Amino acid sequence: MKELKPFLLVDDSAKDRELIMEALQENHISNRIDEARDGEEALDYLFRRGGFADRAPENPSVVLLDIKMPKVDGLEVLKQIRADEQLKMIPVVILTSSREQSDLIKGYELGVNAFVVKPLDFNEFFDAVKQLGVFWAVLNETL
Amino acid sequence: MEKAKRREVDLLLNMFKSSKEREAYLNFTKSYKQTLNAIIVRTETTDVHTLTDLAEQTIAVVTGDSAVKVLQELYPGIRLVETENYEEALKVVAFGRAEATLMELPVAGYLIRKLAITNLMVAAEGDNPDDRDLSYRLAVRKDWPELIPILEKAMDSLTREELTALDKRWLALQEIAPIEEIGLFRWTQLLPVSLVLVLLVAVILLLFRLLDRSRKDPLAYQFASPAGRRVAVLFTSMLIMFIALLAWWALGSIKTRIKEDVRDSLQMVLQTTREALNIWAKNQKNELELIASDPHVVGLVTGLLARYHQDDDLLSSRELKSLRQLFLDFQTRSDHIGFFVIAPDGISVGSLRDANVGTLNLIQQQRPDLLRRAFAGETVLVPSIISDVPLNGAANISGSDLPPTMFFAAPVRNEGGDVIAVLTERFNPHEDFSAISLLARIGKSGEAYTFDRQGWMLTESRFVPELISAGLIQPKEQGILSIDVRNPGGNLMDGYRSPVPRSAQPLTRMAASALKGESGFDVDGYLDYRGVPVIGAWSWDESLGIGFASEINLDEAMASYYSVRLAIMVTLGVTALVSIILTVIIMLLGSRANRVLQASRDQLEIQVQERTRELALANKDLEGFSYSVSHDLRAPLRHISGYINLLGRQPALKEEGKHLHYMEMILDSSQQMGQLIDDLLVFSRMGRAELQNESVNLNELIDDIMRSQKKEIEGRTINWAVAQLPPVSGDRNMLRVVMVNLISNAIKYSQREATAEIEIGSCPGEDNRNVIFIRDNGVGFNMAYAHKLYGVFQRLHSDEEFEGTGIGLATVERIIHRHHGTVWAESIEGQGATFYFSI
Numbered sequence: 001m002k003e004l005k006p007f008l009l010v011d012d013s014a015k016d017r018e019l020i021m022e023a024l025q026e027n028h029i030s031n032r033i034d035e036a037r038d039g040e041e042a043l044d045y046l047f048r049r050g051g052f053a054d055r056a057p058e059n060p061s062v063v064l065l066d067i068k069m070p071k072v073d074g075l076e077v078l079k080q081i082r083a084d085e086q087l088k089m090i091p092v093v094i095l096t097s098s099r100e101q102s103d104l105i106k107g108y109e110l111g112v113n114a115f116v117v118k119p120l121d122f123n124e125f126f127d128a129v130k131q132l133g134v135f136w137a138v139l140n141e142t143l
Numbered sequence: 144m145e146k147a148k149r150r151e152v153d154l155l156l157n158m159f160k161s162s163k164e165r166e167a168y169l170n171f172t173k174s175y176k177q178t179l180n181a182i183i184v185r186t187e188t189t190d191v192h193t194l195t196d197l198a199e200q201t202i203a204v205v206t207g208d209s210a211v212k213v214l215q216e217l218y219p220g221i222r223l224v225e226t227e228n229y230e231e232a233l234k235v236v237a238f239g240r241a242e243a244t245l246m247e248l249p250v251a252g253y254l255i256r257k258l259a260i261t262n263l264m265v266a267a268e269g270d271n272p273d274d275r276d277l278s279y280r281l282a283v284r285k286d287w288p289e290l291i292p293i294l295e296k297a298m299d300s301l302t303r304e305e306l307t308a309l310d311k312r313w314l315a316l317q318e319i320a321p322i323e324e325i326g327l328f329r330w331t332q333l334l335p336v337s338l339v340l341v342l343l344v345a346v347i348l349l350l351f352r353l354l355d356r357s358r359k360d361p362l363a364y365q366f367a368s369p370a371g372r373r374v375a376v377l378f379t380s381m382l383i384m385f386i387a388l389l390a391w392w393a394l395g396s397i398k399t400r401i402k403e404d405v406r407d408s409l410q411m412v413l414q415t416t417r418e419a420l421n422i423w424a425k426n427q428k429n430e431l432e433l434i435a436s437d438p439h440v441v442g443l444v445t446g447l448l449a450r451y452h453q454d455d456d457l458l459s460s461r462e463l464k465s466l467r468q469l470f471l472d473f474q475t476r477s478d479h480i481g482f483f484v485i486a487p488d489g490i491s492v493g494s495l496r497d498a499n500v501g502t503l504n505l506i507q508q509q510r511p512d513l514l515r516r517a518f519a520g521e522t523v524l525v526p527s528i529i530s531d532v533p534l535n536g537a538a539n540i541s542g543s544d545l546p547p548t549m550f551f552a553a554p555v556r557n558e559g560g561d562v563i564a565v566l567t568e569r570f571n572p573h574e575d576f577s578a579i580s581l582l583a584r585i586g587k588s589g590e591a592y593t594f595d596r597q598g599w600m601l602t603e604s605r606f607v608p609e610l611i612s613a614g615l616i617q618p619k620e621q622g623i624l625s626i627d628v629r630n631p632g633g634n635l636m637d638g639y640r641s642p643v644p645r646s647a648q649p650l651t652r653m654a655a656s657a658l659k660g661e662s663g664f665d666v667d668g669y670l671d672y673r674g675v676p677v678i679g680a681w682s683w684d685e686s687l688g689i690g691f692a693s694e695i696n697l698d699e700a701m702a703s704y705y706s707v708r709l710a711i712m713v714t715l716g717v718t719a720l721v722s723i724i725l726t727v728i729i730m731l732l733g734s735r736a737n738r739v740l741q742a743s744r745d746q747l748e749i750q751v752q753e754r755t756r757e758l759a760l761a762n763k764d765l766e767g768f769s770y771s772v773s774h775d776l777r778a779p780l781r782h783i784s785g786y787i788n789l790l791g792r793q794p795a796l797k798e799e800g801k802h803l804h805y806m807e808m809i810l811d812s813s814q815q816m817g818q819l820i821d822d823l824l825v826f827s828r829m830g831r832a833e834l835q836n837e838s839v840n841l842n843e844l845i846d847d848i849m850r851s852q853k854k855e856i857e858g859r860t861i862n863w864a865v866a867q868l869p870p871v872s873g874d875r876n877m878l879r880v881v882m883v884n885l886i887s888n889a890i891k892y893s894q895r896e897a898t899a900e901i902e903i904g905s906c907p908g909e910d911n912r913n914v915i916f917i918r919d920n921g922v923g924f925n926m927a928y929a930h931k932l933y934g935v936f937q938r939l940h941s942d943e944e945f946e947g948t949g950i951g952l953a954t955v956e957r958i959i960h961r962h963h964g965t966v967w968a969e970s971i972e973g974q975g976a977t978f979y980f981s982i
């Protein structure tokens with residue numbers, strides 16, 4: 001079996017990242033999880049520049065993207081992904097802490113694949129990530 | 144009357160209450176008809192107001208007028224000049240042969256106009272108490288006094304209309320001369336005035352309609368709108384046109400009136416001259432006829448003729464001597480300067496001068512037609528002809544060395560009544576003949592003159608010196624028979640010289656008409672024999688064979704018109720100018736007011752737009768704020784519940800340390816929550832709190848802050864460079880918040896430097912403001928994200944790198960904005976940042 005492509009988790013909050021990692025682990029997501037602390041870092045990762053210049057030339061299997069981040073926000077990152085020939089096919093899931101209508105509209109406009117509201121109810125959150133994780137893991141295996 | 148005295152007649156009609164004698168046997172009613180109620184005098188007469196004033200004067204009356212007798216009875220001292228009719232009476236007064244005349248006012252008015260007499264006026268008219276005696280009354284027998292009141296009552300019962308009708312019936316003259324003719328007021332004069340009024344009303348109505356139609360616009364816009372301007376210009380130009388029209392009309396009527404007046408005067412002068420000349424000629428003729436018909440003279444002439452036929456010596460004859468003596472005696476009565484006895488063959492058989500006797504007579508040479516008429520039995524005037532005798536010192540006819548001379552010629556009849564010879568009397572035409580016309584001058588340039596069939600002037604010109612300097616005649620020459628009445632085509636007085644010889648020039652308009660035997664006038668102006676534009680009247684006297692002309696320079700005649708015209712033009716010009724200026728001023732004021740209005744409206748619009756934008760911005764801020772709050776305030780709660788969940792899901796934790804880590808995270812999250820809420824409170828308070836304006840010493844503030852930040856800078860090496868800052872005015876507490884945030888940021892973001900450099904200074908800014916800056920050598924930031932610095936919860940660094948809530952700079956900006964200042968920052972990533980604010 002081919003090694004699974006990594007997930008890219010983009011979130012500025014260390015706590016959120018930890019909680020998401022926990023959830024992913026619990027659901028036995030075996031993909032490697034790469035992390036970025038803000039939009040700028042995420043773009044550096046994706047375009048393999050800055051601190052990620054010598055990263056192996058492969059796209060993540062999925063990008064988990066927080067919206068509200070310092071410097072470059074999630075929607076901007078999404079926009080740049082969709083505008084790039086190499087990156088535009090990457091599935092992007094936006095993790096959001098609120099069900100802000102404007103975020104949803106902008107997200108779908110920019111071609112987001114799914115929204116997962118960072119739920120206060122941890123179970124719901126896990127279910128959402130679980131579903132997603134399994135789906136992408138399976139999808140990945142078939143590739 | 145006699146019958147009334149004898150009481151055979153009871154009632155008499157149309158009686159004058161003229162004498163005490165009548166009143167002795169008659170009673171009179173009040174007057175029912177004023178007769179001769181107007182006293183006409185010459186304009187220079189000032190002392191006649193009533194009939195009584197005429198008591199010792201000469202009055203012209205019409206022979207047979209019923210009033211004549213009454214006048215004589217009333218005023219025994221009065222002298223009466225009887226005339227054939229009222230026209231004659233007026234002329235007699237006009238020529239000064241009588242002081243006044245009496246007639247019905249309408250008759251007088253009509254005749255004065257008809258005859259164009261200008262020197263007469265009505266001295267008194269109407270029901271003057273003094274003149275009551277000249278009115279008709281009813282008279283009844285003295286012994287029947289009771290009849291008077293009865294008759295008066297009957298008279299009173301007649302209405303005015305009936306009286307007028309009676310007047311018309313009995314006084315037919317009034318029909319010819321309706322009284323309106325004299326009145327100055329005519330209904331037709333109202334026509335232009337009412338026309339003007341109607342037009343004015345129309346213009347005003349039009350104006351109102353125009354204003355009404357554009358009422359949808361506010362008045363202010365009408366004022367400066369092209370339509371409004373058009374209306375103003377239209378109204379002004381119509382007004383000016385109106386006034387111009389009015390002035391034009393007034394000038395026209397004034398001109399006509401003046402021309403009429405001048406024409407009347409000229410005709411009057413013409414008539415006077417002609418009349419005077421005729422009278423003078425008639426007198427001379429009469430006297431000559433008397434001499435010619437004197438048996439003694441006839442005998443002498445017969446004797447002379449007999450001698451002439453026998454070729455006897457005429458010069459030494461007794462008859463010639465006697466005749467010469469007779470005429471020399473006669474010179475005391477007549478101003479003649481010689482005589483001729485002319486035989487039927489035209490030879491002078493008698494004369495004062497020896498040289499003339501026995502020669503062909505000069506009348507026969509020059510005017511045989513007149514001599515023929517004399518031989519035919521008529522006494523004639525021989526107007527100026529060329530003399531046969533040069534006179535010492537006398538001015539001559541142009542181009543000759545002889546002066547002009549003139550004669551009267553009368554036939555001498557024998558006992559059988561046949562004309563045997565013609566007796567002539569010689570006159571100097573410069574004497575009475577010219578004098579009469581020279582007297583009839585009006586103004587500075589008016590003259591009257593006569594001319595013969597060829598257009599030669601027979602009387603002296605008024606302008607001899609001028610004509611000499613114009614070269615028309617030579618010095619020492621005179622005008623008679625020297626000047627022909629021809630139009631040179633240009634003003635000789637102004638130096639014009641015609642290229643055409645005088646004889647080839649056309650006759651003047653006047654002469655051309657008069658020589659055709661016409662009488663006429665030209666008030667529009669034509670060039671006279673001097674080439675000067677004149678107004679003139681003329682007539683031709685066929686019996687004398689003389690033309691009469693009366694002319695006055697157009698300039699002088701119309702001088703009053705020109706001055707009136709100038710006055711009206713100036714007035715009109717000033718009016719037009721003033722109205723144009725006023726219109727322009729009003730329009731300028733209007734458009735200025737309009738501009739101000741528009742400007743303030745635009746200003747308002749801009750303000751509204753600005754406010755709207757501000758409001759929209761504030762709204763967006765608020766949206767952004769609530770968005771941020773929903774994200775960031777939720778995060779710690781989510782974290783807390785997430786970690787608690789993790790704790791609960793993993794009761795048998797494999798790693799002991801994880802518990803502690805989770806607990807730490809929970810604690811941290813709750814502290815973060817607290818911090819967030821604190822910061823938000825400050826941010827909110829800084830927006831609402833009232834601003835205290837005071838002078839703030841920033842250096843004191845900085846010292847204070849540095850003391851309070853001791854904990855944060857413990858163990859760090861920081862080089863402070865704090866300059867002396869200018870005192871600023873503002874809210875001390877708020878400025879303290881600003882400085883705390885900026886200083887703590889500088890400390891925070893330079894914490895990784897081994898030696899932190901923090902500089903605080905100031906520089907002068909725009910509008911006399913101070914600019915304060917805080918510079919550090921910390922991590923700095925990417926200028927690309929500078930716009931995000933001041934957003935609530937906006938951060939350029941993650942929590943892991945530098946803690947913070949992202950509210951501090953938002954609070955700073957809010958405070959500085961409240962102080963009407965601005966905040967900006969400069970940075971190079973990794974090399975530090977400088978934050979500026981102006982205050």
